[in-house]
Amino acid sequence: MKRKIRVGSRDSKLAVMQTELVMEAIRRADPEIELELITLKTTGDMILDKTLDKIGGKGLFVKELDQALMDGRIDLAVHSLKDMPMEINEELPIVACAKRGDPRDVLVLPKGAKPGSYYLVKVGSSSPRRQLQLQILYPIIHLESVRGNIMTRLKKLDDGEYSALVLAAAGLQRVGLQERIYKYFSTDEIIPAAGQGILAVQARKDLDVAFLEQVNDPTTALAATAERSFVRTLDGGCSSPIAAHAVIQDSELRLKGLYYREETQEYRIGETSGPAERAEKLGEELALRLKEELGG
Numbered sequence: 001m002k003r004k005i006r007v008g009s010r011d012s013k014l015a016v017m018q019t020e021l022v023m024e025a026i027r028r029a030d031p032e033i034e035l036e037l038i039t040l041k042t043t044g045d046m047i048l049d050k051t052l053d054k055i056g057g058k059g060l061f062v063k064e065l066d067q068a069l070m071d072g073r074i075d076l077a078v079h080s081l082k083d084m085p086m087e088i089n090e091e092l093p094i095v096a097c098a099k100r101g102d103p104r105d106v107l108v109l110p111k112g113a114k115p116g117s118y119y120l121v122k123v124g125s126s127s128p129r130r131q132l133q134l135q136i137l138y139p140i141i142h143l144e145s146v147r148g149n150i151m152t153r154l155k156k157l158d159d160g161e162y163s164a165l166v167l168a169a170a171g172l173q174r175v176g177l178q179e180r181i182y183k184y185f186s187t188d189e190i191i192p193a194a195g196q197g198i199l200a201v202q203a204r205k206d207l208d209v210a211f212l213e214q215v216n217d218p219t220t221a222l223a224a225t226a227e228r229s230f231v232r233t234l235d236g237g238c239s240s241p242i243a244a245h246a247v248i249q250d251s252e253l254r255l256k257g258l259y260y261r262e263e264t265q266e267y268r269i270g271e272t273s274g275p276a277e278r279a280e281k282l283g284e285e286l287a288l289r290l291k292e293e294l295g296g
């Protein structure tokens with residue numbers, strides 16, 4: 001008898017494209033499994049007139065999917081890891097991280113803009129992490145918040161509401177709009193969000209997930225562990241400009257992190273490296289070091 005797996009996803013174009021990528025990987029690993037895509041609207045997708053920090057943070061992008069997992073209406077949920085809260089219901093663990101996509105942030109110009117003629121006035125980004133690092137890169141920049149999914153943001157850009165946007169490369173690539181990318185920021189120019197470019201699969205902890213072994217990329221999972229440990233240790237909500245990016249080479253993990261202290265409006269950028277299996281500890285140690293350097 002064919003095993004049937006119901007895969008839950010937010011209903012944005014990006015979320016569905018990402019979930020289909022994971023479903024393709026599952027089919028490649030086990031063609032016998034029957035997969036059904038089930039999309040759900042999440043609260044975070046419906047409240048579009050407020051910035052995330054004003055509506056309770058990242059949990060609003062996962063609550064409905066968590067409930068559907070608990071109710072047994074879906075068997076898996078696929079998320080952009082960077083949109084998942086650092087604290088996860090232990091009944092609903094992350095059971096796989098697919099191989100990381102492009103982690104970088106990029107600059108996008110309005111359709112038809114002449115190359116080289118971009119202005120740093122009314123640059124759209126709602127991410128405190130991007131805003132802080134853009135101000136460091138371009139002290140004269142004028143930033144404005146922008147909400148909505150990728151397609152909504154691009155329409156606002158092309159309708160003249162912004163002179164440029166800063167978005168994630170992976171998002172544009174996955175919806176087939178990589179040609180809109182005008183400039184890539186290196187991960188040193190703008191340190192990505194923890195988990196940026198990573199697709200995470202969540203399931204009820206009692207589900208037999210052996211079929212996900214070939215979907216999971218252990219190197220990506222260790223990088224995600226270090227980055228999320230850094231943010232969790234700093235207790236970073238979505239309103240604080242915390243950034244973390246880990247790269248693993250020959251079992252050596254290098255982690256770069258940015259910590260911003262609200263009270264003093266100071267930030268620190270630091271790096272650490274060590275054996276990849278120490279990912280959790282490396283994240284914690286770097287976070288504590290930066291916190292101490294900033295006195296709090």
Ligand SMILES: NCc1[nH]cc(CCC(=O)O)c1CC(=O)O
Nearest residue numbers: 080083167168170171196197198
């Ligand atoms: N909350 C927005 C969001 N969540 C995940 C991605 C991109 C895909 C990824 O980082 O895996 C994006 C779009 C963006 O930041 O421009």
